[in-house]
Amino acid sequence: MFASRQAAPTLFRSTSRHCHGPVLLKACAASFSTASTGNRHGIIPRAACVNLHQQAPSSTTNPHANTSLRMHHGESSLKESYDHILVETRFPSDPSAKGGGVGLITLHRPKALNALCDALFDDLIHAVMAFDHDEDIGCIVITGSTKAFAAGADISEMSKQEFANVYKKNMFSQWADITKTSKPIIAAVNGFALGGGCELAMMCDILLAGSKAQFGQPEINLGVIPGAGGTQRLIRAVGKSKAMEMVLTGNRISAQEAMDAGLVSKVIDSEILVDEAVKMGFTIAEKSGMAVRMAKEAVNVAEEVSLSEGLRFERRMFHALFATKDQKEGMSAFLEKRKPEFTNE
Ligand code: CAA
Numbered sequence: 001m002f003a004s005r006q007a008a009p010t011l012f013r014s015t016s017r018h019c020h021g022p023v024l025l026k027a028c029a030a031s032f033s034t035a036s037t038g039n040r041h042g043i044i045p046r047a048a049c050v051n052l053h054q055q056a057p058s059s060t061t062n063p064h065a066n067t068s069l070r071m072h073h074g075e076s077s078l079k080e081s082y083d084h085i086l087v088e089t090r091f092p093s094d095p096s097a098k099g100g101g102v103g104l105i106t107l108h109r110p111k112a113l114n115a116l117c118d119a120l121f122d123d124l125i126h127a128v129m130a131f132d133h134d135e136d137i138g139c140i141v142i143t144g145s146t147k148a149f150a151a152g153a154d155i156s157e158m159s160k161q162e163f164a165n166v167y168k169k170n171m172f173s174q175w176a177d178i179t180k181t182s183k184p185i186i187a188a189v190n191g192f193a194l195g196g197g198c199e200l201a202m203m204c205d206i207l208l209a210g211s212k213a214q215f216g217q218p219e220i221n222l223g224v225i226p227g228a229g230g231t232q233r234l235i236r237a238v239g240k241s242k243a244m245e246m247v248l249t250g251n252r253i254s255a256q257e258a259m260d261a262g263l264v265s266k267v268i269d270s271e272i273l274v275d276e277a278v279k280m281g282f283t284i285a286e287k288s289g290m291a292v293r294m295a296k297e298a299v300n301v302a303e304e305v306s307l308s309e310g311l312r313f314e315r316r317m318f319h320a321l322f323a324t325k326d327q328k329e330g331m332s333a334f335l336e337k338r339k340p341e342f343t344n345e
Pocket of ligand 1: 111112113115116151152153154155156172192194195196197199218219222225226227228229230
């Protein structure tokens with residue numbers, strides 16, 4: 001359904017506008033064509049796509065081209081390349097689309113089934129924060145490979161640790177940075193989402209499962225328990241009995257079971273999962289960024305506070321949105337029977 005830009009995309013534009021450095025159009029073209037044939041997600045290894053935005057006629061395909069260099073000058077811009085993830089920015093292909101783009105992050109440590117070593121998580125947090133600060137991005141998608149979203153925290157890294165060390169460094173506390181973004185994150189889970197992989201997915205705002213996805217908290221088999229939210233977020237998603245069963249037996253559940261239990265919101269054919277997640281990201285990105293952020297905040301507050309406090313918080317957020325231009329635009333557009341043009345103000 002989706003393809004790289006060279007393969008005449010119909011539903012999205014994929015841009016390498018975050019890549020810069022010496023001119024190397026050939027390398028970029030090669031990487032695009034590899035993406036269109038060998039990589040069905042059109043993922044462009046960032047190290048290989050250098051300066052394409054200065055060479056390609058991006059202004060004809062990308063209305064955001066003028067802003068392509070902007071985020072490199074800020075502290076919170078994407079890095080030139082990452083060791084353990086791939087990053088890509090996609091925009092809707094319809095040139096009249098007013099919405100923002102989607103930041104797609106692919107965990108990429110294939111030999112270890114995307115085991116979440118410290119370096120991978122550092123990369124992930126960096127890219128998530130960069131997308132969160134990028135004005136052109138309205139939603140973030142995190143995915144892995146077809147075999148593994150992530151097979152958990154890195155066991156070889158953990159196996160050498162002692163109590164004093166893990167306690168003093170408050171091991172895994174930094175993972176929660178993922179939950180501090182103001183923009184929604186969609187987890188597109190194919191294959192194994194085990195231990196920390198399942199916990200990472202649960203830190204996201206929407207979970208979509210590929211038909212062959214498997215979820216589990218197998219830490220009990222290693223003589224430990226989940227340490228990044230598995231005992232806390234899972235019970236909120238699937239209830240006590242199912243959460244206990246998963247945490248105490250270490251047994252995995254299928255995508256359909258995860259759907260039936262309320263852990264994921266959709267099961268999608270694994271071949272098209274990522275594209276569908278990006279499409280959902282576009283739908284979110286075309287809304288008012290103000291309303292989207294406040295909606296995310298309000299829904300997440302529900303997990304932390306009493307109902308009356310949550311209702312109060314929701315109402316205050318609702319009131320606050322009347323101070324935005326987007327509320328005026330959204331309601332005027334409805335009454336004038338036209339599409340709203342939100343400016344995220
Ligand atoms: N850490 C480090 N390496 C891992 C890993 C992990 N969590 N999971 C898989 N790997 C590595 C394997 O060691 C193997 O490496 P080598 O080829 O060098 O031997 C490679 O990935 C492929 O794995 P398998 O050969 O085991 O692949 P498989 O298809 O036979 O099995 C699997 C797949 C069922 C996911 C199995 O790899 C497995 O059970 N992995 C561990 C899952 C796990 O226990 N996760 C929880 C970790 S603890 C945690 O996450 C704590 C927390 O709360 C944050």
